[in-house]
Amino acid sequence: MALLTMSGSPHVHDNDSVEKIMWGVVIALVPALFVSIWYFGFPALKITLVAVASCVAIEYLIQKFLLKQEPTIKDGSAALTGLLLAFNVPSNLPVWEMIVGSFVSIAVAKMAFGGLGKNVFNPALVGRVFLLISFPVDMTSWPVPQPLMQGGFFADAITGPTSLGILKEGLGTGQTVNELVMKMPDLMRDFLGNQGGSLGEVSAFALIIGGIYLLMKKIITWHIPVTYMLTVFLFTGLMWLINPDIYINPVFHILAGGLLLGAIYMATDMVSSPMSPNGMMLYGVGCGVLTVLIRLWGAYPEGVSFAILIMNAFTPLINRGFKPKRFGELKNQKG
Amino acid sequence: MLKTFKSGGVHPPENKISADAAIQSLPVPKRVYIMVTQHLGAPSVALVKKGDDVKTGQLIAKSAGFISANVHSPVTGKVFKVDDFIDQSGYRKPAIIIDAEEDTWVDGVDNSDEIIRDITLTKEQIIQRISDMGVVGLGGATFPTHVKMMIPDGKKAEFLIINGVECEPYLTSDHRLMVEKPEEILIGTTILMKALGVSKAMVGIENNKPDAIEKLSHIAKSFKGITVHPLKVKYPQGGEKQLIKALTGREVPSGKLPIETGCVVDNVGTAFAVYEAVQKNKPLIERVVTVTGMAAAKPSNFMVRIGAPVSELIEKAGGIPENLGKVVGGGPMMGKALMSLEAPIVKGSSGILLMPVEESRRVVIKPCIRCARCVSVCPMGLEPYLLAQVAKNEMWERAESERVMDCIECGSCHYTCPSGRPLLDYIRLGKNKVGQIIRSRGKK
Numbered sequence: 001m002a003l004l005t006m007s008g009s010p011h012v013h014d015n016d017s018v019e020k021i022m023w024g025v026v027i028a029l030v031p032a033l034f035v036s037i038w039y040f041g042f043p044a045l046k047i048t049l050v051a052v053a054s055c056v057a058i059e060y061l062i063q064k065f066l067l068k069q070e071p072t073i074k075d076g077s078a079a080l081t082g083l084l085l086a087f088n089v090p091s092n093l094p095v096w097e098m099i100v101g102s103f104v105s106i107a108v109a110k111m112a113f114g115g116l117g118k119n120v121f122n123p124a125l126v127g128r129v130f131l132l133i134s135f136p137v138d139m140t141s142w143p144v145p146q147p148l149m150q151g152g153f154f155a156d157a158i159t160g161p162t163s164l165g166i167l168k169e170g171l172g173t174g175q176t177v178n179e180l181v182m183k184m185p186d187l188m189r190d191f192l193g194n195q196g197g198s199l200g201e202v203s204a205f206a207l208i209i210g211g212i213y214l215l216m217k218k219i220i221t222w223h224i225p226v227t228y229m230l231t232v233f234l235f236t237g238l239m240w241l242i243n244p245d246i247y248i249n250p251v252f253h254i255l256a257g258g259l260l261l262g263a264i265y266m267a268t269d270m271v272s273s274p275m276s277p278n279g280m281m282l283y284g285v286g287c288g289v290l291t292v293l294i295r296l297w298g299a300y301p302e303g304v305s306f307a308i309l310i311m312n313a314f315t316p317l318i319n320r321g322f323k324p325k326r327f328g329e330l331k332n333q334k335g
Numbered sequence: 336m337l338k339t340f341k342s343g344g345v346h347p348p349e350n351k352i353s354a355d356a357a358i359q360s361l362p363v364p365k366r367v368y369i370m371v372t373q374h375l376g377a378p379s380v381a382l383v384k385k386g387d388d389v390k391t392g393q394l395i396a397k398s399a400g401f402i403s404a405n406v407h408s409p410v411t412g413k414v415f416k417v418d419d420f421i422d423q424s425g426y427r428k429p430a431i432i433i434d435a436e437e438d439t440w441v442d443g444v445d446n447s448d449e450i451i452r453d454i455t456l457t458k459e460q461i462i463q464r465i466s467d468m469g470v471v472g473l474g475g476a477t478f479p480t481h482v483k484m485m486i487p488d489g490k491k492a493e494f495l496i497i498n499g500v501e502c503e504p505y506l507t508s509d510h511r512l513m514v515e516k517p518e519e520i521l522i523g524t525t526i527l528m529k530a531l532g533v534s535k536a537m538v539g540i541e542n543n544k545p546d547a548i549e550k551l552s553h554i555a556k557s558f559k560g561i562t563v564h565p566l567k568v569k570y571p572q573g574g575e576k577q578l579i580k581a582l583t584g585r586e587v588p589s590g591k592l593p594i595e596t597g598c599v600v601d602n603v604g605t606a607f608a609v610y611e612a613v614q615k616n617k618p619l620i621e622r623v624v625t626v627t628g629m630a631a632a633k634p635s636n637f638m639v640r641i642g643a644p645v646s647e648l649i650e651k652a653g654g655i656p657e658n659l660g661k662v663v664g665g666g667p668m669m670g671k672a673l674m675s676l677e678a679p680i681v682k683g684s685s686g687i688l689l690m691p692v693e694e695s696r697r698v699v700i701k702p703c704i705r706c707a708r709c710v711s712v713c714p715m716g717l718e719p720y721l722l723a724q725v726a727k728n729e730m731w732e733r734a735e736s737e738r739v740m741d742c743i744e745c746g747s748c749h750y751t752c753p754s755g756r757p758l759l760d761y762i763r764l765g766k767n768k769v770g771q772i773i774r775s776r777g778k779k
Contacts, residue, residue, distance in 0.1 A: 004659070004660070004662055004674070005661040005692075005695040007697055008759060009667075009746050009759065010667060010747075011661065011668075011672065011695075012667040012668065012694075013697075013698060014751050014753075018701050018704055020753070021753055077704075115702065117705060270704050270706040275710050275721075280707075324713070324716045324717070324718065325342065325716050326717070326738060327580075327586060327715040327741065328586050328589040328715075328741065329588075
């Protein structure tokens with residue numbers, strides 16, 4: 001008989017893995033990718049492939065030649081970062097800028113902190129904000145959607161502003177919300193994805209489908225997305241009730257811009273978000289408040305990326321202060 | 336809606352492959368190895384020496400201290416020697432080794448199958464008898480049962496809870512006992528109620544054992560104050576604190592005993608042993624042990640004498656399989672990997688799990704991705720990732736303030752970790768160290 005294996009309990013394990021989680025999120029993003037290709041054509045596919053390939057390649061090169069360790073690109077985390085980064089840029093971004101953004105995401109935001117699990121900030125968002133600050137024009141020239149069959153797969157895109165951009169600029173010149181809404185796609189188009197915007201953020205419908213998949217697969221929990229969206233809804237709703245001439249309705253705020261992409265896929269990034277249910281809810285509320293503050297009173301039309309990155313920085317403190325409910329810790333008893 | 340405990344928990348594949356195998360009595364082994372101490376508490380003291388003749392049921396090691404228990408000879412024969420012998424945790428500890436001859440019981444033991452229903456002993460006599468007969472908790476913790484019956488001053492027992500949950504995957508010893516000895520278990524329950532002075536007892540059984548639920552519910556109708564409660568299947572529901580929560584909604588305060596909630600919990604196996612001790616004057620010298628696992632040729636449930644080597648049970652369950660990779664004493668979630676198959680069965684042995692090579696290896700450890708699953712499955716509301724990290728970094732004070740001592744070692748965290756991190760290994764280390772620190776503080 002062979003030697004017996006010795007190890008501590010438990011002796012059975014759930015057959016889940018890091019790979020399954022990462023590829024699960026990738027699968028959840030596929031519907032949104034299809035919608036993007038439908039409306040933005042070949043450039044959307046091209047920029048996505050460039051981002052995924054560069055993120056994976058950069059991680060491989062750093063691990064192999066710089067850190068001299070076994071590359072772990074098969075775990076899917078680099079590919080996911082690439083996909084999310086692509087989802088956060090306009091589909092007509094120059095390829096070289098996409099590669100620079102991927103480099104910042106993987107090399108600076110992830111590997112410099114120690115690799116998977118060690119990064120403080122969401123790597124894809126760090127890459128996006130780097131690009132936004134470095135190439136502000138390219139990062140805000142949004143292609144106008146042209147459904148696949150009408151525009152032609154390889155047609156050069158015409159660019160136009162996003163709804164949030166129209167709003168911010170218009171309000172700055174003294175126009176009312178009602179006048180500006182006329183210049184925007186209606187909410188149904190926002191819902192389906194027929195609007196200008198970053199590659200992956202345009203279709204609320206596809207993003208929600210993917211979100212339901214993630215909840216069913218138990219890859220994410222409801223705490224962060226629901227508190228995030230609810231906070232945005234209530235906060236913007238309150239402002240809208242106070243003065244509908246300068247504050248647009250809350251449904252618009254939910255469907256426009258990157259809120260759904262951010263709330264479902266970016267803020268829920270396991271590595272950079274809190275661990276306890278209470279902590280997650282506080283984090284979600286924080287993301288929501290910051291997003292609205294930036295959208296309504298900040299310099300940028302959109303605040304999702306900044307809001308999440310700022311809350312990422314608070315995650316260690318939230319983990320310290322918000323513990324799960326301990327079993328046997330009764331109200332009238334000190335622990 | 337079926338009852339269950341609220342926070343945390345996992346649902347590993349149940350794999351109760353021996354559920355339909357009736358309990359078989361194993362022949363008395365040729366040589367038995369009786370660990371002198373088989374309970375939680377002060378070590379017992381051996382009463383016999385090399386060359387002594389002993390009879391089945393004779394006291395051979397005596398309780399020494401308040402929380403301690405007697406041990407009786409499971410066979411008739413001659414003491415071969417009193418020496419250290421490897422136990423299921425892999426350590427060498429004092430053992431009485433006896434060469435068995437023909438089985439002759441000590442006088443006064445009723446060894447028949449006749450069910451004795453009338454309870455004639457008084458409360459005090461019952462507790463004394465349970466103590467004399469060496470009954471300890473058979474769910475695995477092996478806490479001396481008579482000590483549990485003595486309620487501390489100022490506390491009051493309200494409920495007796497009988498634990499028929501058997502939430503560990505694979506194990507079926509309690510299940511078979513409930514199906515085959517339901518009336519004995521309920522008489523034992525009534526005896527325990529009398530000893531505690533309570534009028535209500537609840538039997539909790541997970542609803543993956545419908546035959547046991549049906550049998551016990553039916554018979555319980557003719558017993559006063561005993562109710563049977565089906566529970567939703569969720570691990571670790573058989574944990575004392577989780578079971579109390581599931582049945583009464585009450586939470587045992589951190590660092591306190593179940594009696595704080597007015598509950599006393601005993602396993603169904605213990606209730607059966609109490610029946611035998613009190614009604615039949617029979618010491619605890621045998622128990623039901625499941626031999627199972629994906630590598631077991633014939634998954635079985637055996638009534639086996641304490642002290643039988645594990646190898647003998649494996650032999651009777653179809654022998655040592657070719658692809659055997661790991662042998663676990665107990666269930667797959669909380670059992671211990673055995674170092675030697677010569678280690679003997681003790682009072683706390685509920686099962687022997689034979690795992691094939693391909694199931695035995697641990698997965699490759701990956702970095703923590705902070706997915707928080709360990710936090711969400713922890714039934715004690717702890718943060719396993721954090722406890723493991725602070726233990727690894729030897730931050731004992733932090734480990735204590737993060738309540739490492741509340742951990743019940745159920746293993747749900749390591750079970751669920753997608754990165755395959757051995758969280759419980761580190762947490763155990765932390766508990767060990769922090770426990771030492773707390774004890775040394777008490778001495779000052």
